[in-house]
Amino acid sequence: MVLSFIEGNEAIARGAIAAGCSFFAGYPITPATSIYQHMLQLLPPLGGICLQGEDEIASIGFCLGAAMTGLSVMTATSGPGISLYSEQISLAIGGEIPLVIVDVQRLGPSTGSATKGADGDIQFLRWGNSGGLPVIVLAPVDVKDCYQLTLHAFRLAGKYRCPVFIASNKEIAMTRESVDLDPLHSRKSAAVSFLKPIGGAELSRLTSSTHGPDGYITADSAVIAQAIERMERKLLSAVDDFTYFDLDTREDDTTLLVVYGVTARAARTALQHLRDKGEKISLLALKTLYPVPEKCILHSFEGKNRVVVVEMNLGQYVREIERLATVLPVSFHGKMDGELISPQEIVAWVTQ
Amino acid sequence: MGDTMTSLLNNSRPPVFCPGCGHDLVVRKLDTALQGMGLSGDKVVIVSDIGCSGLFDTFFNTHAFHGLHGRALTYATGLKMARPELTVITVMGDGGLGIGGAHVLSSCRRNLDITLLVLNNFNYGMTGGQCSVTTPVDAQTSSGFLNQLDAPLDICRVAESAGAPYLVRTMATDKELAEQLAGAIEYPGFAIMDILGLCPGRYTKRNRTSIAQLKSQMKSMHPVADGPVPENEREEYGAHYRRLALATSPQVSDGGITTTCEKIVDQRREVLLLGAAGQYINTAGEVLCLAGMSGGLQVSQKNDYPITVLRGHSVCEVVLEPGSIGYTGISKPSVVIAVSAEGVARRKGVFSLLNKDDLIIKPYDLEIPVTEARIIEIDRKEQAIKPSQMALAALAVLAGNDCVITLKMLHSGLAARFSGKLLEDAMGVLEKMQ
Numbered sequence: 119m120v121l122s123f124i125e126g127n128e129a130i131a132r133g134a135i136a137a138g139c140s141f142f143a144g145y146p147i148t149p150a151t152s153i154y155q156h157m158l159q160l161l162p163p164l165g166g167i168c169l170q171g172e173d174e175i176a177s178i179g180f181c182l183g184a185a186m187t188g189l190s191v192m193t194a195t196s197g198p199g200i201s202l203y204s205e206q207i208s209l210a211i212g213g214e215i216p217l218v219i220v221d222v223q224r225l226g227p228s229t230g231s232a233t234k235g236a237d238g239d240i241q242f243l244r245w246g247n248s249g250g251l252p253v254i255v256l257a258p259v260d261v262k263d264c265y266q267l268t269l270h271a272f273r274l275a276g277k278y279r280c281p282v283f284i285a286s287n288k289e290i291a292m293t294r295e296s297v298d299l300d301p302l303h304s305r306k307s308a309a310v311s312f313l314k315p316i317g318g319a320e321l322s323r324l325t326s327s328t329h330g331p332d333g334y335i336t337a338d339s340a341v342i343a344q345a346i347e348r349m350e351r352k353l354l355s356a357v358d359d360f361t362y363f364d365l366d367t368r369e370d371d372t373t374l375l376v377v378y379g380v381t382a383r384a385a386r387t388a389l390q391h392l393r394d395k396g397e398k399i400s401l402l403a404l405k406t407l408y409p410v411p412e413k414c415i416l417h418s419f420e421g422k423n424r425v426v427v428v429e430m431n432l433g434q435y436v437r438e439i440e441r442l443a444t445v446l447p448v449s450f451h452g453k454m455d456g457e458l459i460s461p462q463e464i465v466a467w468v469t470q
Numbered sequence: 471m472g473d474t475m476t477s478l479l480n481n482s483r484p485p486v487f488c489p490g491c492g493h494d495l496v497v498r499k500l501d502t503a504l505q506g507m508g509l510s511g512d513k514v515v516i517v518s519d520i521g522c523s524g525l526f527d528t529f530f531n532t533h534a535f536h537g538l539h540g541r542a543l544t545y546a547t548g549l550k551m552a553r554p555e556l557t558v559i560t561v562m563g564d565g566g567l568g569i570g571g572a573h574v575l576s577s578c579r580r581n582l583d584i585t586l587l588v589l590n591n592f593n594y595g596m597t598g599g600q601c602s603v604t605t606p607v608d609a610q611t612s613s614g615f616l617n618q619l620d621a622p623l624d625i626c627r628v629a630e631s632a633g634a635p636y637l638v639r640t641m642a643t644d645k646e647l648a649e650q651l652a653g654a655i656e657y658p659g660f661a662i663m664d665i666l667g668l669c670p671g672r673y674t675k676r677n678r679t680s681i682a683q684l685k686s687q688m689k690s691m692h693p694v695a696d697g698p699v700p701e702n703e704r705e706e707y708g709a710h711y712r713r714l715a716l717a718t719s720p721q722v723s724d725g726g727i728t729t730t731c732e733k734i735v736d737q738r739r740e741v742l743l744l745g746a747a748g749q750y751i752n753t754a755g756e757v758l759c760l761a762g763m764s765g766g767l768q769v770s771q772k773n774d775y776p777i778t779v780l781r782g783h784s785v786c787e788v789v790l791e792p793g794s795i796g797y798t799g800i801s802k803p804s805v806v807i808a809v810s811a812e813g814v815a816r817r818k819g820v821f822s823l824l825n826k827d828d829l830i831i832k833p834y835d836l837e838i839p840v841t842e843a844r845i846i847e848i849d850r851k852e853q854a855i856k857p858s859q860m861a862l863a864a865l866a867v868l869a870g871n872d873c874v875i876t877l878k879m880l881h882s883g884l885a886a887r888f889s890g891k892l893l894e895d896a897m898g899v900l901e902k903m904q
Contacts, residue, residue: 120726121763123756141552162715167551171544172576179537179544179573183517184552186535186545205538213537233774293798294756295770296727296763316515316533317553323527325536334483334528335536380798387796458799 119298126264126290127194129297130220131156133268134192139218140166141191143180145173145199148232149288150222153194174202178219182206185215186324188315190272194220197239198229200246207281208247209326214349216275216313218268220284222291225456234456235289237379237430241437243283244408251346252353254282254360255408258290259382261297263405267362269302274360277311278352285407287430289380289458354409361411365418367400374422375468376415376439378404381430381459388464399468410438419446426468428452430459475505478514480531492642492667493522493589497529500559500587503651509557517546519562519570521596523589526561540570543577546584554708557655558583564590567625568603574625577660578632582707585655586662588625589642591669599672610676625664626695635659635702639688639695642667643681653697659706664695727886731879733765736792739874742803742820743786744813745861747775751813753887754861755786761865761875761883762790770798774816783812790874805874806843808832809860814839829873831864846871848903859899866903 124132131153134142142161144154154170161168167184171177174195181191195203200221210217225231226238243255254274256267264286271282314322323333330341364382366389367374377385382403389401402418404411415438419425425443427436429452436450451467453459479501487494504514514532518524520539527534533556535545546560567574567588577584593611594600601609601617604625611617626637636657640650642665654661666684668674693699705713741758745751752773759769767790776782787800802823808814808830814837824830824843832838833855834847846867848855855863869880877900884896 120728122724122726123759123763123769141548143548159721162718163720165715167711167715169547169551172572175541176544176547176573176576179541180548180551182537183535183545183548183550185548187549187552189552191548206541209537289772289798293770293772294759295795295798296759296768316535316549317512317556319512321511321531321533323534325527325534326538327536333534383795384797384799458797460799460801461797462801 120300121296122299123294123296124261125152125292125294126258126261126286127152127222127292128156129261129264130194130268130284130286131160132299133265134218134272135160135164137190137269137272139190139192139272140164141181141184141189142167142193143169143171143177144194145171145177147196147199149224149291150194150196150199150220152292153220153222174199175206178203178206181217182210182215185217186316186322188313190216190276192218192220194222196222196224197226200239200242204246205248207253208249210281211247211251211253211349212249212326213324214279215281215324216279217281218271218275218284219281220286222286222288224288225454231456233288235287235380235430235458236454236456237285237287237381238434238454240285240407240431240434243285251349252409253280254278254353255285255406256282256362257285257378257405257407259379259403259405260290261295262302264290265299266302267405270360270362278356279311279313280353285379287380357406357409357411358413360406361414362405363411363414364403364405365400367418368398369421371398371400371421372423373397373399373468374402374418374425375399375464376402376404376425376427377429378407378435379430381428384459384461385428385464387461388468391461391465392468397468407435412442415439415442419443422446424449426451428459428464428467430454475508477501478504478511478530478532480529483528485529486525487522488671490668490670491522492591492665492669495642495647496587496589496665496667497526499647500651501530502648503655506648506652507655513555514557514559515549517542517549517558517560519560519566521563521565521594523561523563523566540566541573542566543570543573543584543586547577547580547582550582550584551708551711559585559587559655561587561589563595564588564592564602564604565594568623574629575632578629578634578662580707581633581635581660581704583658584660586660588662588664589667590664591667591673593669593673595669595672599676624691625662626691626693629662630693630699630702633702634662634699635704636661636698637693637695638663638697639691640665641681641684641688657698659703727760727763729764729766730882731765731876733767733792734872734876735767735790735874738789738791739805740800740803741788741790741805741807741874742800742817743788743861744806744808744810744817745784746810746812747778747780747782747784749784749809749858749861751784751786751861754807754865755788757862757880757883757887758788758865758875759883760886761869761879764882764886765875765879767792768795770795772798783816785813785816804828805868806830807861807864807868808836808838809864810857811836831867833860853902855899855902862896862899863903866900870904
């Protein structure tokens with residue numbers, strides 16, 4: 119076995135290259151900067167393009183232009199940059215432009231703590247676009263996931279023609295660990311579906327305004343409704359195609375612990391401690407956050423009499439769990455102090 | 471101009487501007503220019519901004535990208551870099567010029583082969599005649615007195631100082647407009663045309679402005695802006711990028727680490743390195759990880775240091791474990807390598823957590839808080855260890871005591887991290903410590 123010793127950000131860059139990414143644009147921001155630095159090392163020698171925009175708005179704008187020519191593109195930033203991306207993200211949704219966006223989350227609000235981790239952007243990624251249409255959000259747990267979910271992200275962006283977020287966290291992005299990347303064989307991203315590239319022989323029209331299949335602005339309510347509903351349906355109906363998770367459950371378990379991101383690592387350790395103490399507890403670590411993989415979550419509820427949700431924020435994804443749990447009691451524990459949630463804290467929260 | 475060429479105007483969507491609008495003239499002259507250049511629609515992309523100029527792309531049978539207000543140049547940049555062979559024409563109003571100012575300035579500095587047409591009619595037409603960045607201070611707008619407060623912006627003056635190599639200030643009514651457009655489009659670099667026009671729907675309803683007045687006003691503006699700006703002419707950005715990118719070489723893969731040693735731990739070990747900037751704390755942490763990996767251990771490393779370079783603390787947290795690592799934080803280290811007061815101050819709370827089975831390695835003269843842990847001191851003066859070598863010396867002590875790693879593992883770690891003179895120096899430190 120040959121082990122690499124790399125951080126999450128490098129794994130994302132390597133995953134992007136393996137997925138066939140040929141265009142990256144970004145603006146330096148801690149803790150996402152090293153993705154840009156790695157792409158700058160990797161892309162130009164391969165004939166790819168790596169640009170530093172004058173700001174985040176420009177960086178994602180460059181990506182949208184390049185994506186419309188048919189290139190596989192990626193950008194990376196952190197919370198303050200996602201804020202600036204917001205309306206361009208809406209354009210990517212409405213214009214159905216394939217794009218991978220990495221959000222290496224840091225402690226907010228606002229400039230917050232540049233070098234401290236958090237999972238505080240989760241609902242922002244889902245709802246931070248005008249119009250509120252769905253997006254795909256994937257959440258890595260470790261360096262291996264950073265690589266593998268990046269491969270998935272490119273496939274999904276191309277297949278569903280939408281922005282796909284990788285919701286990373288400073289604590290994964292800037293932590294180096296030993297990892298065996300060999301079994302995670304790369305798959306070149308599948309061809310982008312139905313994209314008539316700008317620059318192709320057939321004329322291509324892209325507009326941020328409500329439009330019909332011909333790409334011209336329209337005020338026809340029926341045409342508008344059809345397009346909007348299709349854009350929602352294409353993701354909500356396909357979630358089984360990209361439901362990524364780890365479920366550790368035993369037949370007579372009665373408690374379900376739900377986590378995602380770096381917290382899943384402490385939860386795995388906590389699960390062992392709790393089981394050693396005789397707790398009948400299962401662990402669901404979600405790697406697909408949006409669209410909410412409802413089938414997977416409902417299946418995990420089976421046989422349980424309570425659910426505990428732990429997040430590196432003050433309670434965001436727990437809203438989705440509560441919505442699905444209906445009468446099943448759900449308790450939430452989390453914190454926003456820039457420190458990792460420890461296994462000991464999880465054990466205490468579950469047993470209190 | 472070539473009357474045998476086909477018009478690129480979209481017959482099914484004729485221009486819908488207000489009667490007398492300057493935009494209408496620009497649409498027709500742009501078509502004339504494109505025809506004259508012999509360009510077919512699939513070789514051209516029109517990137518339009520928001521406002522009345524944002525309608526431009528729909529009037530042409532070309533590729534089209536209509537996006538957000540002020541951001542047209544960002545899409546144009548991505549398009550042109552991805553498809554250098556395309557003719558990229560960006561159209562915006564004086565509104566887009568204002569809100570997208572940063573992108574205009576950056577495009578001037580970049581000099582990518584894009585043509586920017588600014589349809590300058592001194593106000594926001596579509597939203598009801600509010601003032602823009604080019605509104606004269608004595609104009610009447612629907613922004614009340616606010617336009618009296620801001621100096622109007624002359625984009626040619628700004629663009630000239632920002633590095634734009636091609637500038638034309640003209641009028642929508644100019645008889646030479648088609649030729650001027652062709653000149654700008656053909657220019658192999660970033661070309662801006664500031665095209666002054668009347669907005670009969672909003673602006674001229676409140677302001678007595680005529681074509682003749684605009685013309686005389688234009689004559690008094692500096693720079694003259696009628697083509698290339700020699701002092702700003704240089705290699706086009708895309709060509710320049712490709713030339714420099716071609717000279718880069720692929721990253722050499724490090725090849726990874728294979729298991730070559732026997733490990734000596736059978737459970738999770740946490741090691742905390744406390745030092746100061748310049749002491750190669752992160753490098754020592756990395757060497758420790760590589761050493762662990764050579765013994766088949768899984769490892770993780772987190773660093774904590776201030777934004778300053780060569781000043782302040784440097785703290786490194788390393789976890790080594792036979793199986794996969796869960797939590798990457800440090801609950802209670804079994805080894806603390808303390809080599810400077812800055813690092814110790816940063817984690818002073820950790821010392822009281824340690825017990826007699828834990829180990830601290832430190833220079834003899836470094837003060838640490840009270841602790842029950844076993845302490846090994848390094849006589850750095852006697853052994854002539856420089857501050858920059860202290861962390862590595864401590865690793866040598868650790869390995870020499872067969873704690874967490876062995877000397878064989880440390881050798882493997884060093885060989886994976888260093889080569890040549892650096893490796894020799896590191897091995898020298900190891901020898902001193904034995």
